[in-house]
Amino acid sequence: MGTNDNFKRLAMSENGFLFDPQTGHSYTVNEISMEILSCLKRGMDESGIIKHIMDNYDVTEDQIKRDYNSFIVKLKQYSLYEETDKELAKKFKK
Amino acid sequence: MAKKSYYAPTIERKVAGAPGKFATSVPSYQDNIDEIPIKALIENYGSPLFVFSEKSIRWKFKEAQRAFSLHYPNVKFGWSYKTNYLQAICATFHQEGAWAEVVSGMEYERARLLGIPGKKIIFNGPSKTKNDLLKAVSEEATINIDHLDELFLLEEISVELGKKPRVGVRVNMDTGIYPQWSRFGFNYENREAYRAVQRIVTGNKLELIGLHTHIGTFILEPNAYYIAAAKLLNLAGYIETDFGITLQFIDLGGGIASNNTLCEQYLPGDIASPNIEQYAEAIGKAFNESPFCRKNQPTLFLESGRALIDEAGYLVSSVIGKKTLVDGQKALILDAGVNILYTSNWYKHKFTPAQPITGTIENTVIYGPLCMNIDVMRHGIRFPDLKIGDAVIISPVGAYNVTQWMQFITYRPNVVLITVNGDVEIIREKETLKDILHKEKLPKHLNLS
Amino acid sequence: MTIPKELVIAVTGLNAGENPQPGVPVIRSLRKAGFTGKIIGLVYDSFESGIYAPDMADEVYEMPYPSEGADAIMARLEYIMTVHTKIDVLVPTLDSELLPYISLENKLKSYGIKMYLPTREQFMMRDKTELGKLNENFGILTPKVLLINDTAQAYKIPEKMTLPVMVKGRFYEAYKAHNTEEITKYFNSLRAKWGLPIIIQEFLAGEEYNVSAIGDGKGNIVCSIPIKKTVVTEKGKGFAAVVIKDATLDKFTKNIMKSLKWRGPLELEILKSNKDKQYYLLEINPRLPAWIGLAIGAGQNIPEILVKLALGEKITPLKKYTVGKIFVRHSEDIILDIATMGELTSIGELHDLRTKPVTKRKSKFMDNKGG
Numbered sequence: 058m059g060t061n062d063n064f065k066r067l068a069m070s071e072n073g074f075l076f077d078p079q080t081g082h083s084y085t086v087n088e089i090s091m092e093i094l095s096c097l098k099r100g101m102d103e104s105g106i107i108k109h110i111m112d113n114y115d116v117t118e119d120q121i122k123r124d125y126n127s128f129i130v131k132l133k134q135y136s137l138y139e140e141t142d143k144e145l146a147k148k149f150k151k
Numbered sequence: 152m153a154k155k156s157y158y159a160p161t162i163e164r165k166v167a168g169a170p171g172k173f174a175t176s177v178p179s180y181q182d183n184i185d186e187i188p189i190k191a192l193i194e195n196y197g198s199p200l201f202v203f204s205e206k207s208i209r210w211k212f213k214e215a216q217r218a219f220s221l222h223y224p225n226v227k228f229g230w231s232y233k234t235n236y237l238q239a240i241c242a243t244f245h246q247e248g249a250w251a252e253v254v255s256g257m258e259y260e261r262a263r264l265l266g267i268p269g270k271k272i273i274f275n276g277p278s279k280t281k282n283d284l285l286k287a288v289s290e291e292a293t294i295n296i297d298h299l300d301e302l303f304l305l306e307e308i309s310v311e312l313g314k315k316p317r318v319g320v321r322v323n324m325d326t327g328i329y330p331q332w333s334r335f336g337f338n339y340e341n342r343e344a345y346r347a348v349q350r351i352v353t354g355n356k357l358e359l360i361g362l363h364t365h366i367g368t369f370i371l372e373p374n375a376y377y378i379a380a381a382k383l384l385n386l387a388g389y390i391e392t393d394f395g396i397t398l399q400f401i402d403l404g405g406g407i408a409s410n411n412t413l414c415e416q417y418l419p420g421d422i423a424s425p426n427i428e429q430y431a432e433a434i435g436k437a438f439n440e441s442p443f444c445r446k447n448q449p450t451l452f453l454e455s456g457r458a459l460i461d462e463a464g465y466l467v468s469s470v471i472g473k474k475t476l477v478d479g480q481k482a483l484i485l486d487a488g489v490n491i492l493y494t495s496n497w498y499k500h501k502f503t504p505a506q507p508i509t510g511t512i513e514n515t516v517i518y519g520p521l522c523m524n525i526d527v528m529r530h531g532i533r534f535p536d537l538k539i540g541d542a543v544i545i546s547p548v549g550a551y552n553v554t555q556w557m558q559f560i561t562y563r564p565n566v567v568l569i570t571v572n573g574d575v576e577i578i579r580e581k582e583t584l585k586d587i588l589h590k591e592k593l594p595k596h597l598n599l600s
Numbered sequence: 601m602t603i604p605k606e607l608v609i610a611v612t613g614l615n616a617g618e619n620p621q622p623g624v625p626v627i628r629s630l631r632k633a634g635f636t637g638k639i640i641g642l643v644y645d646s647f648e649s650g651i652y653a654p655d656m657a658d659e660v661y662e663m664p665y666p667s668e669g670a671d672a673i674m675a676r677l678e679y680i681m682t683v684h685t686k687i688d689v690l691v692p693t694l695d696s697e698l699l700p701y702i703s704l705e706n707k708l709k710s711y712g713i714k715m716y717l718p719t720r721e722q723f724m725m726r727d728k729t730e731l732g733k734l735n736e737n738f739g740i741l742t743p744k745v746l747l748i749n750d751t752a753q754a755y756k757i758p759e760k761m762t763l764p765v766m767v768k769g770r771f772y773e774a775y776k777a778h779n780t781e782e783i784t785k786y787f788n789s790l791r792a793k794w795g796l797p798i799i800i801q802e803f804l805a806g807e808e809y810n811v812s813a814i815g816d817g818k819g820n821i822v823c824s825i826p827i828k829k830t831v832v833t834e835k836g837k838g839f840a841a842v843v844i845k846d847a848t849l850d851k852f853t854k855n856i857m858k859s860l861k862w863r864g865p866l867e868l869e870i871l872k873s874n875k876d877k878q879y880y881l882l883e884i885n886p887r888l889p890a891w892i893g894l895a896i897g898a899g900q901n902i903p904e905i906l907v908k909l910a911l912g913e914k915i916t917p918l919k920k921y922t923v924g925k926i927f928v929r930h931s932e933d934i935i936l937d938i939a940t941m942g943e944l945t946s947i948g949e950l951h952d953l954r955t956k957p958v959t960k961r962k963s964k965f966m967d968n969k970g971g
C-alpha cells in the first residue's frame with residue numbers, strides 16, 4: 058500500500074496555515090492540529106500522540122481518542138495520510 | 152504546570168474565494184434565557200426543551216398595539232390560535248386584551264375553555280362544520296365566510312335558530328405579492344366578493360358586519376397591506392352606498408413577517424424584515440385616506456401570529472453525536488429533530504451555542520435524531536466545534552412549531568414558560584408512553600400476552 | 601482642506617480583478633487627495649487582490665459576510681477597535697453591505713465612526729423590486745419589471761413581455777435571456793446565489809450611460825460625473841469609459857436626486873431608448889461605482905468629498921468637470937509568497953502593508969520545506 062507520510066511535505070506556518078508544495082493545496086488548522094501534525098512528522102504513533110496531548114491539554118482520554126480518529130479521517134480525505142499495511146494489520150488484529 | 156484548554160483538532164482546505172475564517176461570524180454564545188441558565192433549564196426539564204418568554208410576548212404585543220394605534224387608534228388584535236394554541240400562550244395574549252381568532256371547532260372549544268366569550272371570537276377558515284357554526288352563531292361569534300356553501304349553511308342555521316349570524320366576508324385579492332392566496336374567500340377583482348355581499352343582503356338572513364382578508368404569510372412588503380386595506384375599504388364604501396349597510400370592522404388578517412430568515416433570503420431576518428411600524432404606517436395610511444373610515448371609524452382587526460410570538464420561543468437542544476461526512480464536512484447530531492421544528496422547512500433558524508466557545512469554527516451540518524435522511528435542522532453553517540452534551544439554542548421558534556409538531560419515534564418534550572417574575576412553569580408536559588397509547592386499541596385476537 | 605492625517609478611514613470591497621469593486625479606486629482617490637493617514641481595508645476573503653497591491657491599505661481585516669447580520673459585523677469592528685485601531689470614517693462600497701451598515705449607523709456613530717449613507721427608506725425605494733414605483737410616484741421612466749418566484753412563472757413571461765428580457769438577481773448579476781429555457785437557467789443560478797424574487801426586466805435597446813454622484817439628502821447634487829462605458833465585458837463590467845456631457849441626462853439625474861432626496865453616494869444606470877429617445881432609469885446602485893477613479897481624472901474627487909461629508913464638512917456643490925477623459929482598465933499580476941496570504945487566512949488580518957510591501961516579505965513557514 059501507499060506511504061503514510063504525505064503530511065510530511067506540508068509547510069506549516071506558526072499561525073496554522075499549511076501549504077502542500079506538491080499539490081498546491083493550502084489548509085488552515087488550529088493549535089491542537091498543529092501539535093498532532095508535528096508529532097506525526099516526528100514519527101510518533103497514535104498512543105504516543107494521545108499521551109502527548111493529554112499531558113499538555115485539559116482533555117479526557119476518551120475525548121482525545123475520538124477527536125484524533127476523526128482528524129485522521131480528515132487527513133485521509135485530503136490524501137495527506139494513509140495507513141501502512143503494518144498499521145492496518147495491527148489495527149485488525151486487536 | 153497547568154494544562155492548556157483543549158479543543159478538537161480540525162483541518163480545512165482553502166479554496167480561492169472561499170470565505171475566510173472571519174467571513175462568517177464567530178457566533179457569540181448565550182447561556183441563559185431571561186436570566187435563567189440554560190444548564191438549569193436542561194437539568195430540571197430535560198433536553199430538548201421549548202422555552203417561551205412571557206416577558207417578550209407581552210413586550211411584543213404592547214409594541215404592536217402601540218405601533219398601530221399611533222396611526223389608527225381603533226385597532227384590535229385577535230390572537231391567531233393556529234400559530235400557537237398552548238393555553239398559557241393564548242391566555243397571555245388574552246390578558247393583554249386580544250380576542251381569539253380560530254379556524255376550527257377544536258380551536259373554538261379551546262378559546263371557550265379559557266373563558267373567552269363567543270362575542271370575542273373571530274371564526275375563520277374553510278372547514279367550519281354545521282355543529283361548529285350552530286354553537287358559534289348562538290354564542291354570537293363573528294364568522295368570516297369563506298365560500299358560498301358556508302353562506303348557504305349559515306342561512307339555514309339562521310332560520311333554524313331564529314337568530315341572525317354576525318358575519319364578515321373573507322376577500323382575496325391581488326396585492327402585488329406572490330403567491331397570491333386566492334383559494335380562501337371571494338375574489339375582489341372579479342367582483343365575486345361584491346356578489347357575495349349582494350347575496351347576503353338579498354337573503355336577509357345574516358347580519359353583515361365586516362370584511363376580512365388574509366393576504367398571505369411572512370409578507371415582506373408593507374405596501375401590500377396598504378393595497379389590501381385600500382381595497383377592503385373601497386368595497387366597504389360601496390356596501391354603504393349601494394346597500395345602506397355600514398360595516399363595523401375591517402379585518403386584515405395576519406402575515407406580518409417575524410425576524411426569522413427565510414431559506415431563500417440572503418440577509419438575515421433581523422435586517423431584511425420590515426419592522427412592525429412600517430406595516431402599521433402602510434395600513435394606517437390606507438385607513439386615514441379612506442372617506443369611509445373618516446366617517447365611520449370601523450374597528451381594524453389584526454390577526455398577526457408569527458410576528459407576535461416567533462421571537463418569544465426558543466428550542467434548547469443538546470449535542471448527542473458528531474461525525475465527519477465523506478465530503479469532509481462536520482456534522483452535529485442534536486436531540487431535537489425536524490418533527491418538533493417544523494419551521495426548519497422554510498427558515499434558516501439561528502443556532503447559538505449555550506456555553507462559551509472553544510472549538511474551531513467549521514462548515515457544519517446540523518442533524519436531528521430521527522433515523523430519517525430528511526432530518527436536517529440546518530444545512531452548511533459555520534459553527535464552532537461543540538462537545539457531546541453541549542447545548543444550543545435554536546431561535547426564533549415560537550410560531551407554528553408547537554402546533555404543527557409531530558409525535559414521531561419518541562416523546563414530544565416539555566414546554567416551559569419563563570414568567571414575568573422569573574419563575575419557570577411547565578406549560579405542556581413531556582409526553583409519556585401512556586399518553587401515546589391512550590387512544591390506541593388492540594383488537595382482542597391480536598393480544599399477544 | 602485636506603483630510604486630517606490623524607484620521608483612520610476604513611474601506612470595503614478591495615477586489616480589483618475580474619469582478620472589480622470600488623474599494624481600490626476609493627483608496628487611490630483618497631491618497632491622491634493628499635491623505636497620508638491610515639487606511640484600513642475590510643475584506644471578505646484573502647483573494648481580494650487590492651489587499652496586496654502596493655500603496656493601498658495600511659492594514660486589512662477579514663469581516664463577516666453581510667449575511668451574518670449586523671451583530672456579527674459590529675462584533676468584528678469592536679475587536680478591531682479595541683485591539684488594533686480606531687476608525688473615524690467607514691466607506692462601505694458593496695450593495696449587500698449597505699442594509700447592515702445602515703442599521704448600524706447610530707451605533708457606529710456612538711463609537712465615533714462616521715458614514716455618509718442613504719436612509720433605509722431610500723435604500724428600499726431603489727431595490728430592484730421597487731424601482732417601478734419611481735415611475736408611479738415621480739414620473740421617472742423605468743423599464744417594465746416582473747418579479748418571479750418559481751419557474752412556472754418563468755414560462756408565462758412571453759405572455760407578458762416581449763423577449764429578450766433581462767434576468768436579474770436581487771443584489772447582483774444580470775443576464776439577457778432570449779427564451780424561457782434561458783430564463784429558467786438564469787433563474788436557478790441567481791436564486792441559488794441571491795435568493796428570491798428574481799427580477800425580470802423588459803429589455804430596452806439603446807445607449808447606456810452611468811452617473812456617479814453624491815446627494816446631500818435635501819434633493820441637491822453635491823458632485824456628479826456622467827460617463828459612457830466603451831468596453832463592457834461579457835459579465836457587464838465596464839473596462840473602459842469616457843466622461844461625457846449631456847444636458848438632458850443632467851436634468852434626468854437632477855430630477856432623480858430631487859425626487860428621492862438621496863443622501864450619500866449612488867451610481868445611476870440610465871438608458872437612452874432607441875425607440876422613443878427617452879431616458880430610462882435602469883438601476884440605482886446605492887454606492888460608488890468601481891470606475892470612480894475616472895471621476896478624479898475628470899476633476900472631481902468624489903471619494904474625498906464623500907469622506908468630508910461623512911465628517912460633517914460643508915461642501916459647495918461641484919459643477920465643473922472635464923469632458924473626454926477616459927479610463928482603460930489595466931490589470932497586473934502581484935507576486936507574493938503564499939505564506940503571506942496564509943497569514944491573512946489563518947489570523948484574519950495583515951499589518952504594515954504600506955511600510956512592508958507584501959512583494960518583499962519572506963516566507964514565514966516554520967520549517968522551510970515549502971520550497
Ligand SMILES: Cc1ncc(COP(=O)(O)O)c(C=O)c1O
Nearest residue numbers: 231365368405406454455456457
Ligand atoms: C385567517 C388567518 N389569520 C391569521 C393567520 C396568522 O398568520 P401569521 O402567523 O402569518 O401572522 C393565518 C395564518 O395562516 C390565517 O390563515
